[in-house]
Structure formats: structure tokens, C-alpha cells
Amino acid sequence: MTSEDCPKETAADAAAFIREAYEAYQAQFLHITKRSPDRFNRRDWSGAYQDALERLDLYTRVVKRTVNALRHRLGDRLNTPAAGPEMKAAYTGLIRRRDDVELAETFFNSVVRKIYAVVGVAPRLEFIASEFKIPRIEDRTCPVCDVYRPDAGSDGLVRMFRDILGFYGAELQFQDPDADARRIAERTASTLRDVAGGARPDMVEMITSVFYRDKAAYIIGRMRIGNRIQPIAVAFLSRPEGAAADAVLMDESDVSILFSFTRSYFHVVVDRPMELVNFLKTLTPLKRVSELYTAIGFHKHGKSELYRELTRNLETAADRFDIARGEKGMVMLVFTLPSFDVVFKIIKDRFDYPKTTNPRDVRNRYKLVFRHDRAGRLVDAQEFQELTFDTARFSPALLKAFRENAAETVTIEGDRLRIRHLYTERRLTPLDIFIEEAPESESREAVLDYGRSIKELAATNIFPGDLFLKNFGVTSHGRVVFYDYDELCLLTDCNFRKLPPARGYDDEMSSEPWFFVDDKDIFPEEFRTFLRFPDHLKAVFENAHADLFDADFWHGVQERLKTGAVIHIFPYRESLRFRDAPHPRQPDLSKSPLDKPFKIGFKETCQPQPKEKIS
Structure with missing residues (x-):
């Protein structure tokens, strides 16, 4: 045969x-x-x-x-x-x-x-959309959650949360569950007074699995108050005495940030992924399904869902891909589809001067970010290969840019355009554009958060390399994050130096350094020369983050990292944390790591982490 x-x-x-x-x-x-x-x-x-x-x-x-x-x-x-x-x-x-x-x-x-080395889409070989109709969660039943109802009386919420914590007690070793139940109930009642006129929830549906990430564990659910759905997420931190509640998140924006595309993936046991994503979608209705799959650890399926979202968008919208707003990149050709809040990045054939990196280095940096703790400050990127599109969906300017800058990656043959390799990231407003266009109060906050983002990246052993404002973006929630990984490196691989004093007038006037400079040498004093804030914002940044211009700041962070210390970057506001909870305050990253608030943040050390390398 x-x-x-x-x-x-x-x-x-x-x-x-x-x-x-x-x-x-x-x-x-x-x-x-x-x-x-x-x-x-x-x-x-x-x-x-x-x-x-x-x-x-x-x-x-x-x-x-x-x-x-x-x-x-x-x-x-x-x-x-x-x-x-x-x-x-x-x-x-x-x-x-x-x-x-x-x-x-x-x-x-x-x-x-x-x-089969598939190029584009092959419906006969692969699943383009699911072959099965998967039922969505119903209004009154949910296969991924348990239902709780508060009884009558002033302590009804407290007793309900005791029951809820009792369910999770088999997994989380609580320090004082009764005290936590009181704290959670009081915070919940206070929030409901503000957002729902003090109405008592008809029922509370809590996802049966615990969500773990970094140093925290979360129990997540929703309250039903009439026709209203109110999200609730309770964060727990682990102390030597046991786990204790640290914060309650009940605002849609706060819960959405918890599942942000700038954070590492949750570890959560999932038996029915679709039902869980449907549930989470009711808490964060503006969040993409693709992002929710990715957030719970299924990044490959998140990528599949993202491609399907793009395909559906191309079928229903008539706009064209075009060159992205903002200053053009030296390494990446960046383009967008106006109706789709994603940017597409292709590595150029040749890099503009003075870039000395190469395509392999760039790809390795994206791999590093994928495997690194993103701590809410690095955008998650999805990598695609062998995609095909209708040439008519691209603007003439972008087609010209492809021919001039990316001919090795993009092939145009008649009415078909083939892209061999690209990255996608959530579309953000470049920080330099945001500062120019936003109201002054928002610009001031963005400048301050820009400094905090650099410090939080440093705390997780990341140095952006290029600190230009154009390499940072502002999310829909107003957070500043880094998205240009061309020069990104591990902070512990950098050599931060003070500028040697000039030996005389000739040194001061020289266009070249009068001292030896190695490839890994960085002079923080020089950051001022390319951080081009508008005049009225320079003082704002200097008053809060002048330590970034001092090599001692960076040396202090490096010393902490070398001890194996791990700092927990909280994905929620300090104001949401319980003041009477037995935990240190969130580290004040506006100060040097040599100052006391930052030292508290580094206090919980662990066994040294293995050092990552950029191969």
C-alpha cells in the first residue's frame, strides 16, 4: 500500500x-x-x-x-x-x-x-475560527465561580466574606481571616455607598481559582446589584505569619490595570478558559479578549485571538495601514491601522546612524522582555511570521517605506503583500506627543510618572538604553510605559560613571571625550542633554527625579539587585491599600534606593535569581 x-x-x-x-x-x-x-x-x-x-x-x-x-x-x-x-x-x-x-x-x-510552512492563512489546514460554538456564561450560573449572598443584618457582609475566605483557606494560609473579612467588608460597604448608593449586593460570584503573580495572590469576582455588575478583586501579600489582605479593587479601571498588557502573566488554574475569559470580560468590558487570554498565561492563543480581531476589523472597516505618528524610528518601521488600537513593527533592513545594533540583537531583546518581569512598565509584544494582506489596504507612503526600508522582510507582488516577520504592540500615545497635546495637569503627571517608570524598570533590572521621550508611551489609564526595545539591556550589565572633570579649556571645548569610554559606560549626568522637556516641565522633573542624573543612584540599585533582592511593584494605587494591614508601605520610587522608603521595598530578599543574558 x-x-x-x-x-x-x-x-x-x-x-x-x-x-x-x-x-x-x-x-x-x-x-x-x-x-x-x-x-x-x-x-x-x-x-x-x-x-x-x-x-x-x-x-x-x-x-x-x-x-x-x-x-x-x-x-x-x-x-x-x-x-x-x-x-x-x-x-x-x-x-x-x-x-x-x-x-x-x-x-x-x-x-x-x-x-507545511504555511504562508498567510490556510483554512483547509488550520482552524481560522473555532469549529465549535462554545456557550457563553449564562446570567445566573457560572461554571468558574461560586455564589455567595449576604444575609440580613449589619454584619451580613462580614459573615459573607468570612465564608468566602473560608473557601480559599485551604489554599491560602491566612494570618487572620476574621480581621481580613472585616477589612474587606468595610471597604466594600464604603465603596458601594459611593458608587451604588449603599445598596447591598444581591449576590457575589467569586472565581474559584486564585490568581498569582509576583509576590501577590488575588481572589477575583463580581457583585450583582440589580442589573449592575460591580467588579471586586482582593489582593493578598504573604508575610512570615501568613497571608493578609492588602487592598480591595472595585473600580473597573483598577481591575483593568491588574490585567494590563504591560504586566507579566498570572498563574491561575483554568479548567474552562473560554468561560473564565467571558467572566473577566464582564469585569473589564473594554479589554480585548486576546489580552485576557494572554493575561492568564495562554499567550499563544491570545496571539491567535489578536489575529482574528484584526481580520474582523479589516472586514468591517475601510481604512488603510499607514505610517505611525511621531518621530520615525532608526531601527523599526512602525505603522498602524487607525481603526485598530495596535501598532505594527518591522525591523528595518539597515539601521540609521548612529545605531550599531543588528536585527538579531533586536530580536533577542524582544525575547528578553517576553521572559522578564514587566512590572507594569514594559509593553507585551506579539511576534508574527508569514502574514499576507491585500496591497490596497496600505497607504502609498507606507508602501514606499516598505520598498525603501524593509524590502528583505516585505514582499509586494501585484495585489498581495507578504510580511515575513513583525511585532505587534498595543497602541499608545508617544510621551513627547502626549506632553505637547495634553492639558498641563496631565502633562505634569506624565512627566512625574516617566521618572517613576525608569526607576521601576531599574528595580526589575532593566535599563531602557534610550531614555528619549519618544520611546515611552502613555496608556489609556495615564501610565507611562516603555515600548522601544532597540537598546534595552540588563541594568546589572551597565557601567554607570561620573563624568571626569575637564583638564582645561581644550577639553571643555572638544567635541570628543577626553577620556576612555567603553561600550557599556553610561554617564547619567548627560541625561539632561537629551531629555527635552518643555521649559515649564523641566523643574517638575528635576524636583522629583534629579537623582536619576547621579551615578550613585544607579550604583545603589545595582548593589541591591546583586544581593538577589526582589522588589514588588504594586499594580494598584497606594490609596487602595489597608492602612492598618501588617505590611510595609509601597516603596517611594521618587527617592533614591539608598533612602529609607526604597530600602523597605527591597527588604524582602530571596535566594539570588539566575542572571538573564541577552544572547
Whole structure:
């Protein structure tokens, strides 16, 4: 029997193998995720960091292993004309009853796109949209949550939260759950007085799984007050005496920031991903489905959802891709689709002077950001390969830029345009443009947050490299974040120096340094020369962040990092934290790490973290 005679048998074998590989991947993903409660309760931050890295690398490793094994197992039989479509049909039958069917489809796509070197979209080989109609959560029942109702009486909320904490008590080792229940109930009642006239919730639906990230654990749910949905998220920190509530988040904006595209992914046990995402969508209605999948650790499916969102947008909107606003990049060609709040970045064929980096270095920096703690200050980027579009959807100016700057990556043939490699990021307002266009009060706050963002990046061992305002953006929530990774590096790899004094008039007038400068040397005193704030904002920045111009500041941060210290960057406002909770205050990052408030933030040390490298 020849390979031409048995495509169905070959396809069934391949489909079963891919399903087994997917199940093995999910089992390992779950195994890593389930370590989180023990890491949290034992305050094993080094172990949690290792788990995050292991889980991030898992998907790519399993897909690669699966592709290689299939090629070895089936060889040329995979290349028969009917094999691919038959494989998809067989796989569809194998996964139709799964609760995570959308993730299983994405895994299949990842495998077959590599096997068949798919360019663009191949509906006969891959799942373009889910083959199954997955029911959304219903109004009164939810498969991912438990329901609680406050009883009558002045302590009804307190008793309800005691019951809620009692459920999570098997996982979180609470220090004083009764005190926490009182704090949470009092804060909840106070908030409801402000936003709902003091109405008591009819029911509270809490997601049964705990969300872990960095040094915090969160329980998340929603309150139903008549037809109103009120989000609620309670943050817990782990102390030597046990876990204790640190804050209650009930504003949609605060919960949305918790799931921001600038933060690392949660570790949360998920049995029904679609239902969980649907639930979270009711708490953060403006958040993209793709971002919610990514936030709970399924970044590959988040990428698939993002592509589908883009495809739907292109089908319903008539606008064209065009060059992005702002100062042009020296390394990246950046373009946007006005109706879609994402930017697209392509590495240029040749970099503008004085850039000395190369495309491989740039790709490695994006990989570093993917695996690093983003701490709310680095934009998550999705990497795409082999995309095709209708040439008519691109402006003449952008097509010209492709031909002149990215001919090695972009191919234009008639009415089809092929992009071999690009990155996508959430679209932000460049900080330099924001400062020019925003009201003065918002500009002042953005300038102050710009300094805080640099310091928080430093605390997580990241130096942006280029501190130009154009490399930072402002989110819809007014936060300043970094998005241009061309020169990004680990802070501990930098050599911060003070400028040597001039030896005389000739040195002062020289256009070249009168002292040796190594590639990794950085002179903070020179930052003033390229931080071009409007005159009325210079003093604002200097008054709050003058320490950034002093090499001693950077040396202090490096010393803390070298001890293995881990600082927790809180994803919520200081004003939301409980004042009577047994925790130190959020570190004041407007001050030097040598000052007391910053030292408190670094006080919780762990075993030294392994040093990342930019390969």
C-alpha cells in the first residue's frame, strides 16, 4: 500500500499524536501552575520566578518536539495532498468535547503551520475560527465561580466574606481571616455607598481559582446589584505569619490595570478558559479578549485571538495601514491601522546612524522582555511570521517605506503583500506627543510618572538604553510605559560613571571625550542633554527625579539587585491599600534606593535569581 492510498489512516495517526502532545503540554502547564500556592505561602520568590520562566518556554519547546517527532514518524506520508485536510478533520473529532477546545485548536495550528510552512492563512489546514460554538456564561450560573449572598443584618457582609475566605483557606494560609473579612467588608460597604448608593449586593460570584503573580495572590469576582455588575478583586501579600489582605479593587479601571498588557502573566488554574475569559470580560468590558487570554498565561492563543480581531476589523472597516505618528524610528518601521488600537513593527533592513545594533540583537531583546518581569512598565509584544494582506489596504507612503526600508522582510507582488516577520504592540500615545497635546495637569503627571517608570524598570533590572521621550508611551489609564526595545539591556550589565572633570579649556571645548569610554559606560549626568522637556516641565522633573542624573543612584540599585533582592511593584494605587494591614508601605520610587522608603521595598530578599543574558 502506498502513501497515496491511506491519507485517512495517516491523518488519524497524526491527529492522535498531536492531541496526545497537546494533553502532555497542558498537564505540564498545569503542574507548573499548581506550584504557585506553595511558592506564595513559603514566600519562595526565586522558585516562583523559575516557574514563570519554565512555563513561558514550555509551549515553544513542546511544539518543536511534536513537529520533529511527526516528521520522523510519518515522513513523506504527511505530504500527500489529502493528508493535511484529513488531519484537521480527524483532530476536530478528537477534541470536540474538550472544555479547552479553543486552546487545542491553537496548538494544532502551531504544529501544522510549521510542518507545511504555511504562508498567510490556510483554512483547509488550520482552524481560522473555532469549529465549535462554545456557550457563553449564562446570567445566573457560572461554571468558574461560586455564589455567595449576604444575609440580613449589619454584619451580613462580614459573615459573607468570612465564608468566602473560608473557601480559599485551604489554599491560602491566612494570618487572620476574621480581621481580613472585616477589612474587606468595610471597604466594600464604603465603596458601594459611593458608587451604588449603599445598596447591598444581591449576590457575589467569586472565581474559584486564585490568581498569582509576583509576590501577590488575588481572589477575583463580581457583585450583582440589580442589573449592575460591580467588579471586586482582593489582593493578598504573604508575610512570615501568613497571608493578609492588602487592598480591595472595585473600580473597573483598577481591575483593568491588574490585567494590563504591560504586566507579566498570572498563574491561575483554568479548567474552562473560554468561560473564565467571558467572566473577566464582564469585569473589564473594554479589554480585548486576546489580552485576557494572554493575561492568564495562554499567550499563544491570545496571539491567535489578536489575529482574528484584526481580520474582523479589516472586514468591517475601510481604512488603510499607514505610517505611525511621531518621530520615525532608526531601527523599526512602525505603522498602524487607525481603526485598530495596535501598532505594527518591522525591523528595518539597515539601521540609521548612529545605531550599531543588528536585527538579531533586536530580536533577542524582544525575547528578553517576553521572559522578564514587566512590572507594569514594559509593553507585551506579539511576534508574527508569514502574514499576507491585500496591497490596497496600505497607504502609498507606507508602501514606499516598505520598498525603501524593509524590502528583505516585505514582499509586494501585484495585489498581495507578504510580511515575513513583525511585532505587534498595543497602541499608545508617544510621551513627547502626549506632553505637547495634553492639558498641563496631565502633562505634569506624565512627566512625574516617566521618572517613576525608569526607576521601576531599574528595580526589575532593566535599563531602557534610550531614555528619549519618544520611546515611552502613555496608556489609556495615564501610565507611562516603555515600548522601544532597540537598546534595552540588563541594568546589572551597565557601567554607570561620573563624568571626569575637564583638564582645561581644550577639553571643555572638544567635541570628543577626553577620556576612555567603553561600550557599556553610561554617564547619567548627560541625561539632561537629551531629555527635552518643555521649559515649564523641566523643574517638575528635576524636583522629583534629579537623582536619576547621579551615578550613585544607579550604583545603589545595582548593589541591591546583586544581593538577589526582589522588589514588588504594586499594580494598584497606594490609596487602595489597608492602612492598618501588617505590611510595609509601597516603596517611594521618587527617592533614591539608598533612602529609607526604597530600602523597605527591597527588604524582602530571596535566594539570588539566575542572571538573564541577552544572547
